[in-house]
Amino acid sequence: MSIEFKPTIKSINIASEDLTKITLEVKNGSLDGQYEDLRKLSGKTVVVAMLPDHYSYTQKFDRSTNKPVQEWIVNPDGTAEMKETEQTQLDVDGKGNIDIREIEKKVDKDLIDEYIMKSNSIEFPGIINPRDVISRLDQGDDLGEVADAYEMSDAALLAEIEKARKYFAPFADAWNKVRDEVVFQDADETDSEVDDDSDSKESDSEDPKQEMNNLSEEIQNVSEDEIDANEETPGVDVEAEGDLLGQSDPYGNEPPENEDSESDDQTDDADPEDDPYK
Structure with missing residues (x-):
């Protein structure tokens, strides 16, 4: 069981080395609904972590222009940055130092x-x-359970939280001034957009390769078809296929005229008496 409230330290009385009395005063209603739990802790030893209710950061200003040298900015999309402006003052003390004033916020x-x-x-x-x-x-x-999850002591975890709050303090202050204009993008949506862009880029990068592969396959198929056609088409051998002489070849070409005339002359010159069937 833990109780969190916002008291004011009313007094500190160091009675002896072994006894210190601290009086806390609560006027802000931060104990509302927790009085029963508080009574249960009466007379028991508890662990108290006293953290400040506010955090401070320092902003530097150029006295000559009264403008900030350092500025924390939160953009409308929720992104944040810290900018340092160029200093316009001339050398003040001859050592490169200029007149800067610091304001604690x-x-x-x-x-x-x-x-x-x-x-x-x-x-x-x-x-x-x-x-x-x-x-x-x-x-x-429980604070101890969270500390165990990070494998550190309670005090070390509280110290890290302190560091984080101090680190984010100037950004939080800048955001509070323009919070109505800022729309934070959800982390899941950001990751989804990054994944979509990655998928799109990967798809675009693969398309040319795929097209080249398809083109190579088409060229290979065409080459194979031509080879098959050449193998299946019978050639015409004049000596072996003598019975085709005088006829149109498979390609529709007529035989030369001189071959026809020679064949006709040979037939006419034959002697009928030499014919063994007559």
């Missing part, structure tokens, strides 16, 4: 968590997935 913890859960355009360069951790804790998972 505070961002509410709940706002940062909301941004972390909605944004998927930038990743936290740490060893945890802050979206997963915050989601599981919001669903009532």
Whole structure:
């Protein structure tokens, strides 16, 4: 069982090295519905993790233009970036330093968590997935169980969450100013579009190869048909097929006239007396 609420530290009394009294005051209703659970913990030893209710980041401004040198931007499609503008001031102290003023800005913890859960355009360069951790804790998972899943201690997990919130704080602040104009793209839809593009590119790249393969098969089939036709068509051998002389060959060509005349002359010159059948 765990209880999360937002108290104000009213006082800290260090009575001795072994005894420290901390008075917490709750005025914001964050304990509503949890009083029964709180009573069950009375007199027991508990683990208390005190986290700040807001986080700070520093933004630098060029005094000569009163414009930010660093700027965090969240675009309408949910993508985010940090830009650094060129400094227009001349050398102030002869050592390349210019007149810069720093402004500390505070961002509410709940706002940062909301941004972390909605944004998927930038990743936290740490060893945890802050979206997963915050989601599981919001669903009532025990801090120790979540820490075990990441194979780290409770304190180490809390330290990583702190780092993540500080990292996302300026982006959350920038998003809060234009949140009505921003539409975050769902991670599943993004992955689906990437897969569709990949499939399309793969299909396009395969089409020319397929066409070449089909063309090669057609050429091969045509060549085989020609070879079969040449093998099946009988040739005309003048000496072996003497009975075809004087007739039209299989291709419809008439025999030469000189051959016909020679054949007729030979028939006419034959002596009838030499005919053994007469």
